[in-house]
Each structure stands twice: as structure tokens, then as C-alpha cells.
Amino acid sequence: MTMPWVIRDLFAAANRCMDDYLRLEQIEPTCRYLWPDGTRFDAWQRLPQLIQEIERLSPPDVPAFFRFMAHTSRIYDAVSGPFLLRPFDGLRELLTPSLIRHALRIDALRSVDTAVRSFFRSPHLRQVFNRYATYNGSSPYRSPATFNLIAYIELAEGGWYVRGGMYQLAVALNRLATELGVEIRLQTPVTEVIVDHSRACGVRLADGSNLPAAAVVVNADPQYAYTHLIPDGRQEADRLARHEPSYSGVVLFLGVEGEFPQLAHHNIFFSADYPGEFQAIVHEHRLALDPTVYVAVTCRTDPEHAPPGHLNLFVLVNAPADTGQIDWAAVMPAYRDHIIAKLETMGLPGLRQAIRYSHFWTPCDLAHRYNAAFGSIYGLSSNTPFSAFARPPLRARRVRQLYFVGGGTHPGGGIPLVLLSGRAVAARIAADMPV
Numbered sequence: 366m367t368m369p370w371v372i373r374d375l376f377a378a379a380n381r382c383m384d385d386y387l388r389l390e391q392i393e394p395t396c397r398y399l400w401p402d403g404t405r406f407d408a409w410q411r412l413p414q415l416i417q418e419i420e421r422l423s424p425p426d427v428p429a430f431f432r433f434m435a436h437t438s439r440i441y442d443a444v445s446g447p448f449l450l451r452p453f454d455g456l457r458e459l460l461t462p463s464l465i466r467h468a469l470r471i472d473a474l475r476s477v478d479t480a481v482r483s484f485f486r487s488p489h490l491r492q493v494f495n496r497y498a499t500y501n502g503s504s505p506y507r508s509p510a511t512f513n514l515i516a517y518i519e520l521a522e523g524g525w526y527v528r529g530g531m532y533q534l535a536v537a538l539n540r541l542a543t544e545l546g547v548e549i550r551l552q553t554p555v556t557e558v559i560v561d562h563s564r565a566c567g568v569r570l571a572d573g574s575n576l577p578a579a580a581v582v583v584n585a586d587p588q589y590a591y592t593h594l595i596p597d598g599r600q601e602a603d604r605l606a607r608h609e610p611s612y613s614g615v616v617l618f619l620g621v622e623g624e625f626p627q628l629a630h631h632n633i634f635f636s637a638d639y640p641g642e643f644q645a646i647v648h649e650h651r652l653a654l655d656p657t658v659y660v661a662v663t664c665r666t667d668p669e670h671a672p673p674g675h676l677n678l679f680v681l682v683n684a685p686a687d688t689g690q691i692d693w694a695a696v697m698p699a700y701r702d703h704i705i706a707k708l709e710t711m712g713l714p715g716l717r718q719a720i721r722y723s724h725f726w727t728p729c730d731l732a733h734r735y736n737a738a739f740g741s742i743y744g745l746s747s748n749t750p751f752s753a754f755a756r757p758p759l760r761a762r763r764v765r766q767l768y769f770v771g772g773g774t775h776p777g778g779g780i781p782l783v784l785l786s787g788r789a790v791a792a793r794i795a796a797d798m799p800v
Contacts, residue, residue, distance in 0.1 A: 367518050368781035369525045372534070375784055379541060386537035388528040392666060395524040397629040399711055401637045404489055407629070410523035423487035433484040433494070436472075437517035443471050444514060449776050449785055472510035477503075480510035492639055496657075499683065501777050502611025502743030504643040512747065524631065526666050534780070558583065558595050558767065565767035580766040580794055586773045587757040588738035595764065605757060610686040611743035611778075612646050613728035617680035617701060620722030625676060627712050630665040634658040634711045642683070647748070650685040652696065658682055658704055675721070680704065686739035687728035694727075701725055737773075744773035759790050760797075768794060 369389050376383040383389075394407035394414075406422055409415040420427050472480055481494045495505035497515040527533050539549060554571040558581050565581040583590045588605040591598030635657050636642045642653040661679040664671035671677045682704055685691070701723075709716050728740030738744075745756055757774045761767035770790045772778035 366525045366527065366531070366780050367522060369522070371781040371784050375788070376541065378788075379545060381541060381544075383537075386540060387533050389525045390528055390666060392524045392526050392630050394629055395519060396631040396633060398489075398493055398633045398635065400489060400492075400635050401711060406489060406493060408493070408520065410520065415520070419490070422489055423485070426485050426487050426490055429484045429486070433481075433513075434517060434520065436484075437513045438521070440471050440511055441514040441517050444511065449782070472513065475510050477505040477508050477510050477512055480513055481505070492635055495639065496633065500779065501747050502741065503747040504647045506640060506643055507647070507748035509747070509749075526630070526663070528667065530663060530667065530670065531780070555594065558590075558764075560596050560764055560767075563763065564765040565761075580768065580798060582768045582770055582790060582794075584769075584771040586735075586737050586744065586771075587769050588773070589736040590769070593736075595761075595767070601761075601763065605738075605745070609746045609748060610739045610741040611746040613684050613686050613731055613737075613740040613742055614681050615652075615684045615697065615700065615704075615728070616726040617678070617704060618722070618724040618726075619678040619680060619720055620671070621676045621678055621716065621719045622674060622721050623676070623715070623719045624674070625662075625713055625716075625719075628660065628662050628665070628676070630662055632660040632662070634660065634708060646683055646685050647746075650688060650690050652684055652691070652700060653682075656682045656704065656707070658707060660708070680708075684728055686741045687732050688739055691728075693729045697725055697727055742772075743778040747777075759786070759793055766798075 366389075372387075372389070373383045376386065391410065393411065394409045396408045398406040398408065404422070407414075407418055409418065416427060416430070419430055477498045478491075478495050481491050485491050485494065494513070494516050497519070498505035498508045498512050500515050501508075501512065503512065542549060555568045556571050557569040558565055559567040559569055559575060559577075565578070567575050567577040568581060569575050583594065585594065588602055591602035591605065595601075636653065636655045638655055639657070642656060645651050645653040659681040661681075662676050663679070664675075664677050687693070702717075705717050705720075726734075730740070731737050731742065732740035756777065757769055759768055759770070759775055761769065768790050770783075770786045772783050772786075774786060775789065776782045776785055
């Protein structure tokens, strides 16, 4: 997780200290990168170690790294105020003379890859920095170079882990909300947002009862909500369906016997053909033959997550959104074996024989489990210069007192941005409905 200050600010806004509710620990190295040619690169938040790694890999890229960080810090400064830290209801709010003047400053007119190539010589480092576009489900060859600010955020502020796992963040927020008088109803499905004269006035539950409300905040995927929850939402759902969804993923959950000391907490096993991988996923809507594989091993930081002598592996491979072109049940057993074989050839020999538990999810599973349109992890893609600014707005266009929050709306996916989304919605409701 990045941007830990977002969580601290959330608790501070409620006059609470985050440390009384949960514990954050910095992960070092932030991530370990591995290539088919045997190259390894550890990204550290601690600058001396990071520079040492860059110098070992490509000495000429040390000054390039400092230029890159200075460049991306300026992008972050230009974008964070108007985009990350304030509510907005669509691209028109951002198309101000100020933003237009800053279009070049935020590097929106060239791709992530083009910008990265202008700084770094090493093909390995280019691949490392291109990877940050995947943090919001986009291709580095199409998404605007504005998203290089993601690299700046992670490398400047570090990667963090919630002790006990991410679920402990939900536990902490539940405790905080309860202390503040919020009633949380679990196992209570909502079947409809009640709309009267173009105003949201409550929700209908699966048992047929109604809950009246002065405002309704929906944290479901906006396209799903307009299709299944909001009366007469088909027009808005169709509008969203015209936009390209972000890609999805296939996930392997593996319980493994053995230590595999070559694994850090976060690991990336790169494809030998990165452009070809995105060509397959984004343009041809098929699984990549040589995928990049992300492996998280949380028991490296949290030993209680696996029995002694064992590891818990969360394995993620990017996959096309579930548009009905792939029979996931038919292809996944073989693709699972393909992923494991790749990991074995890239430094984890004996992995297949060490597996004691195995389960997988597909984009179809993500769509059904989380009501995510097409199983997309990040909502709409950000593969055009200003598409990130054109996500579904926080405030519904056609229904008053109806708001959206979460990874499918502004400012985007990932825990910090989702929390910022909640803060922005709260500010918008307070402005719309002053007490």
C-alpha cells in the first residue's frame, strides 16, 4: 500500500490516532524485480540502497533517475490539488485555463513508455518504470505519462503493509465508524436505489423493506449500479459501456511448503516481451503467452500468515476484461500450469511439487463476486490522455442526492484513492446539503 498519510488523515479527521487502531509497517525492499535473463533488481525506498541498485544495473541511469524523480514530483504537485485532493464531477470541471496551461507540465500528451524512454537507457529499468501504469489497469504504451507520478509516490513515500493483512484496515474502519455512531448492517443486500422525481430518497432491501435516506452513497461499480440498482439507469450504463474497461486478472492462491528465500514480500517476474503482453491483453483480448507474474508473500512480513516452514503465495497475472470471448473454466487449468512453469524457470525450481493448497480466481469470478463490470479491477481504463479525468463522477448526473464512491469513480482504484474518494464525497454532500 502507498500514501499511508491518507489513512492517518482519515483518523485525524475523526479526532482519533491511527496508531490506536492499526499498525503500518514499511516494506523493504518495496519490490523485487526479476527477468528471464537472470537479472534481479530490488527497489528500495531508502535512497542509498536504491541508488546502489541502479548503479549496479546501469550507471548512466543514476543521474537519469534523479531527473525523472524531479520531473514526476512536479507532475504530482500539479495534479494532486485539483485532481486527487478535491471533489469534482467530471472533466468539464478540470478543463480550466489553469489546467490547459499545465497540460504540458503534467505530461499528458505522451505515453508513459515514451516518457520513460526519454530518461532511462537500461531496458530493465524502462520495464520497471513502465510497470507503474498497471497500478490503474492501463497499458504503459497508451496511458498518459501523467501516471509516472505513481512511481514518484511509491519511491518517495515507500510501500507499506497493514499488520495482520489488509482486512485489518476494514476492521479498524468498522471500529471507528461504530464509535462515531454509524450503524453497519452486514448480510443486508440492496436491490434498488429508490428514486422519486429524480431524487434518491432511500434504498430497497432484499427482504422488501425500505430504508429512507436524505442522500444515497453507492460504493458498487457505477456501471453495475446503473444497470441493476438505479431505476431508468440504462442510458447512463450504456454510456459507460462505450468506454474501454480496464483489464482484469487471474489470481492463484497457493500454499507452499518450503522457504524459497529468493522471494521478497512483493515480487515481479517480468515478461520477455512486455509490448507483446499488452498487445495480447488490451488489443487482442486474450491471455498473454508470456505474462508478467506478480507474487506477494505476506508471511515474509507477517509470519502468522503461514504455518512454520510454509509460504502463502498470492499470484496475479493481468488478463483481459471478461467480455465473453474466453471460456475461463476451460482455459484456466492449463494457464495455471503455464504460470507455475514460468515461475519455476525464473528462479523458483520445485515450486509445483511444493504446492500443498491451490485455488484460482478468473475475471468471471471477480465479476460475480464483486459485481465488477467485465471483472475489471480498476473500472474504466486510462488509456487516453485525459481518460483518468473522465471517470464516472462522484455525483450522479441525472439523479439528485445520489453519489458514488470507490475504485470505479474519481480519483481511481487502490486503497488510498478509494479513501480519498470517500473524503471527496463527504465534502460534496456537505456542500450540497449544509446542516
